[in-house]
Amino acid sequence: MSATAWAWLVLLFPLLGSIVIALGFKTLPTKVAGAIGTAAIGLAFICGVAALISLLGESPDARHHASSLWDYASVAGLDIKLGIFVDPLSVFMVLVVTGVSTLIHLYSFGYMQSDEGYHRFFSYLNFFVFSMLLLVLAGNFVLLIVGWAFVGFASYALISFWYRRGTATKAGMKAFVINVVGDIGLVLAAFLIFRELGTFEYSQVFARAPQVFHTNEWTVTAICLLLLVGAFAKSAQLPFHTWLPDAMEGPTPVSSLIHAATMVTAGVYLIARTHALFVLAPTAADIAAFVGLATLLVAGTIALVMTDLKRAIAYSTMSQIGYMIMGVSIGAYSAGMFHLMTHAFFKALLFMAAGSIIAAMANNQNIDEMKGFGKAMRFTSIAMLCGGLALAAFPGTSGFFSKDEILAYATARGGMYEIFTVLGYFGALLTAIYTFRLIFRVLPGKPCPEAQELIDNGHVHHAHPFNPATGEEEDTEVGFPGADHHIAEQSWPMRAAMGVLAFLALFAGLIQVPGVDEVVTKFLDPVFADSPLTQIVPSVGASWAGLAIGATISIVGIGIAYWLYVARPETPAMLIQRLRPLHTFLVNKWYFDEAIDFLIVRPALAIGRFANRTFERVVVDGLVSSTEDIVGGSGRVVRVVQSGFVRSYALLLVVGFAGLALYFLLSSS
Amino acid sequence: MNTEWYVVLSSLLFAVGAMGILVRRSPIVILLCLEIMLNAGNLALVAFSRMVGNQQGQVFAIVVMVVAACEVVVGLGLIVAIFRRKLPLDVDELRELRG
Amino acid sequence: MEAVLFFAAALGALGGAIGVVALRNPFYGVLALIVHLFSLAVLFLLLTAAFVAAAQVVVYAGAVMVLYVFVTAYVGGETEPVGDPIPGQKFLAPLLGAALFIELSIAVLGSSLLALTTHGPKVGPGFGNPEAIGKLLLERFLLAFEASSILLLMAAVGAVVLAGRQGTPGVSEGAVGGSSERAFGAVCSEHPPTAPSPVGGASA
Numbered sequence: 024m025s026a027t028a029w030a031w032l033v034l035l036f037p038l039l040g041s042i043v044i045a046l047g048f049k050t051l052p053t054k055v056a057g058a059i060g061t062a063a064i065g066l067a068f069i070c071g072v073a074a075l076i077s078l079l080g081e082s083p084d085a086r087h088h089a090s091s092l093w094d095y096a097s098v099a100g101l102d103i104k105l106g107i108f109v110d111p112l113s114v115f116m117v118l119v120v121t122g123v124s125t126l127i128h129l130y131s132f133g134y135m136q137s138d139e140g141y142h143r144f145f146s147y148l149n150f151f152v153f154s155m156l157l158l159v160l161a162g163n164f165v166l167l168i169v170g171w172a173f174v175g176f177a178s179y180a181l182i183s184f185w186y187r188r189g190t191a192t193k194a195g196m197k198a199f200v201i202n203v204v205g206d207i208g209l210v211l212a213a214f215l216i217f218r219e220l221g222t223f224e225y226s227q228v229f230a231r232a233p234q235v236f237h238t239n240e241w242t243v244t245a246i247c248l249l250l251l252v253g254a255f256a257k258s259a260q261l262p263f264h265t266w267l268p269d270a271m272e273g274p275t276p277v278s279s280l281i282h283a284a285t286m287v288t289a290g291v292y293l294i295a296r297t298h299a300l301f302v303l304a305p306t307a308a309d310i311a312a313f314v315g316l317a318t319l320l321v322a323g324t325i326a327l328v329m330t331d332l333k334r335a336i337a338y339s340t341m342s343q344i345g346y347m348i349m350g351v352s353i354g355a356y357s358a359g360m361f362h363l364m365t366h367a368f369f370k371a372l373l374f375m376a377a378g379s380i381i382a383a384m385a386n387n388q389n390i391d392e393m394k395g396f397g398k399a400m401r402f403t404s405i406a407m408l409c410g411g412l413a414l415a416a417f418p419g420t421s422g423f424f425s426k427d428e429i430l431a432y433a434t435a436r437g438g439m440y441e442i443f444t445v446l447g448y449f450g451a452l453l454t455a456i457y458t459f460r461l462i463f464r465v466l467p468g469k470p471c472p473e474a475q476e477l478i479d480n481g482h483v484h485h486a487h488p489f490n491p492a493t494g495e496e497e498d499t500e501v502g503f504p505g506a507d508h509h510i511a512e513q514s515w516p517m518r519a520a521m522g523v524l525a526f527l528a529l530f531a532g533l534i535q536v537p538g539v540d541e542v543v544t545k546f547l548d549p550v551f552a553d554s555p556l557t558q559i560v561p562s563v564g565a566s567w568a569g570l571a572i573g574a575t576i577s578i579v580g581i582g583i584a585y586w587l588y589v590a591r592p593e594t595p596a597m598l599i600q601r602l603r604p605l606h607t608f609l610v611n612k613w614y615f616d617e618a619i620d621f622l623i624v625r626p627a628l629a630i631g632r633f634a635n636r637t638f639e640r641v642v643v644d645g646l647v648s649s650t651e652d653i654v655g656g657s658g659r660v661v662r663v664v665q666s667g668f669v670r671s672y673a674l675l676l677v678v679g680f681a682g683l684a685l686y687f688l689l690s691s692s
Numbered sequence: 693m694n695t696e697w698y699v700v701l702s703s704l705l706f707a708v709g710a711m712g713i714l715v716r717r718s719p720i721v722i723l724l725c726l727e728i729m730l731n732a733g734n735l736a737l738v739a740f741s742r743m744v745g746n747q748q749g750q751v752f753a754i755v756v757m758v759v760a761a762c763e764v765v766v767g768l769g770l771i772v773a774i775f776r777r778k779l780p781l782d783v784d785e786l787r788e789l790r791g
Numbered sequence: 792m793e794a795v796l797f798f799a800a801a802l803g804a805l806g807g808a809i810g811v812v813a814l815r816n817p818f819y820g821v822l823a824l825i826v827h828l829f830s831l832a833v834l835f836l837l838l839t840a841a842f843v844a845a846a847q848v849v850v851y852a853g854a855v856m857v858l859y860v861f862v863t864a865y866v867g868g869e870t871e872p873v874g875d876p877i878p879g880q881k882f883l884a885p886l887l888g889a890a891l892f893i894e895l896s897i898a899v900l901g902s903s904l905l906a907l908t909t910h911g912p913k914v915g916p917g918f919g920n921p922e923a924i925g926k927l928l929l930e931r932f933l934l935a936f937e938a939s940s941i942l943l944l945m946a947a948v949g950a951v952v953l954a955g956r957q958g959t960p961g962v963s964e965g966a967v968g969g970s971s972e973r974a975f976g977a978v979c980s981e982h983p984p985t986a987p988s989p990v991g992g993a994s995a
Binding site: 665666667668669670673674677 | 710713714715717783784786787788789790
């Protein structure tokens, strides 16, 4: 079968899985529903592998195929097809998405076992995977927008999965609104593309763009900036990032799938896919790179002071995506995509481990109260350590090779881009510190009461479920694990998933060792061959130099974290005392939420109030009720004629007749 | 007398009948005035029939008479019914059909 | 001679009409109308419409007016009150009547229909005979003839239903002719129905 046929199957299985589980939500037993969900994505992964094999069987230049099922709209110059585009980039994304999704489904199979909304969860999760695959496989901008919007919806549905929880629904709405802002950018970009180039199909757009646009012409820059709005909103970059930490209200598998591995990487994919346009608008590309850099640093600093375990990991995600955006914007396309892949592995793993620990804490996510889980939960600790090492770019791990490849490219490009290298390394230092801050606070040390309970009786701690943010009691009818929590040690699906990811997090980097084998770069080269930026290739020596610097920084960072949290545990408190204003600033997340509230939310509410009070009540209501009054009034006036007197009716008859006769007499004379 | 005289007389009678309907309040008298108007029409019909020279106008006049008879029957039936229900026989008093 | 007859009959018709309108007592109004009808019959005779004149006397003055007389007797001839609840009616009515007459006269007198000023063509002796009228009714205007019969039937049924006693609709066995007789019998149900009186003229 051809690659496109496999690609269509890739799309089909998750959609079928979602529908089947949704239709059978009352009849299917939970285990069956979970199995169907996992199997669906597993099948999609297999089809993705088959598509890969099929692609590899062709020569590198011929590895791009478009295939469409039918025409959506063929009218007035518009020609929109339900079409996919299969090339190395989309197959790469398909494999990453389906691979990590299968493992996360497997994890959820165990983790969400006691949740009332089990079926709903798997149906939504399958639908999400379908939407993400649609996004990456789309062959034209219209279908891309469709996938983009579906992904936004799936994210909303999954964030507010426990919908009786006030904080969850608010977070879902926040995520959705910010996503919609991004959607607007994307749609406007699509409009502009159509206006300038006359088509939506990828192959035609990217072929015509260099002929139609001059470099840095305002149209192509506008298109790229609008695309960036979409990318930043979806990937939680400044200033559209405020939704991601709140999105941690969703269940942990959701956080690991959507907000670590797949959805938030959609922005990176978008920039990589439309690199032809960004090459023509270097200003926009530079802006994107700087935004990525800024996000990287801001998120890194905030992660240093976060006390909520999942939120800390969320800021870490934001920071790493900053790396990816930076990478694909400055031209390190394969490096950026490679980092996307390794990040998916180790971030998903970190979230899974965090989920296990939070379950042991009876859904308490505050790291101030966690200690000593290293003894209580061996498997989880080892998994967390693997993920942490990869995140901190410890030498030899996957994160090591991927992150430093981006920074090596930045050095090779030279000039202004050296800033990225320097600050990128500083960000790597921050990454190592905050990662191991988490690990050193949670794992070693004297076990906290929950951990102690695990060590002593092997029971997971039970607590009355209540929302720590608002203090209100949780509603376990629709979900929210009630009395039962599942930790990895007691659930084989969770262990299986985490095991595979730990292996990948540690060793997946070996496929892209500079100078030795560069599987990813070679595979993705044909896609990016049309960009002049791929001519800049760091020499092997420079790459290894960069790797050495990265290794040093990583180890230094881990050392600093060790010193702060294990060797001299009183130091952090003292630091906070000394730098209180800075600490407050960071804890309040650089006041972004407050700024957005002030600049956007309040004016919008004021406009709404004005519209209601003045426009609606006075103008619209006034118009409507005055029309009503006029009609009623004229009715009252006319009603006088209907007096009930037969003789006056007769009079009117005669008057009418006389008038008519007069008219005819006059007109005929 | 030429036809004009008859037709003018017919229109005069018609006008008198119309005025009578407008002025009188007793339903019986109103029906009588209606008869006057119908007869005026008949007169015009017969006059024109004589003017044209065939008898179709006369046939029409006979049909008009039939119609007038029917209408009188129903109208008087109404009046009797009203009288039976002890309602005042005055068209100005009977005015519930109004807006 | 014809002119004298014409003016006399015209005066009678006009007088009768004005009498109906002006006389307070409905009884007198009915009698005035009878005078009016007879005058009209004379006018019909002057227009060589013999059958129509006969029908006018027999049907109209004979049957319809008798009906009126009976009903007026039953209902009572109360004179009307003087005041008028509708403002302006008593003032506008004569005005409109006059306007109507003037307009119609102008229409007739100013008409370009030249035949109006003639006496009409010479007609043979059978003009206006029952034979001639009957021929027309049964040959050319058969549909109209039959339709008017049905109309009479409907009117009879309607009158019976309207004026019947509460509870007893008063419909006896159906007969084709003499429907006015039936209505007349139902109306005056206190009085025993008389033998078939000369009221069968309606079934022409």
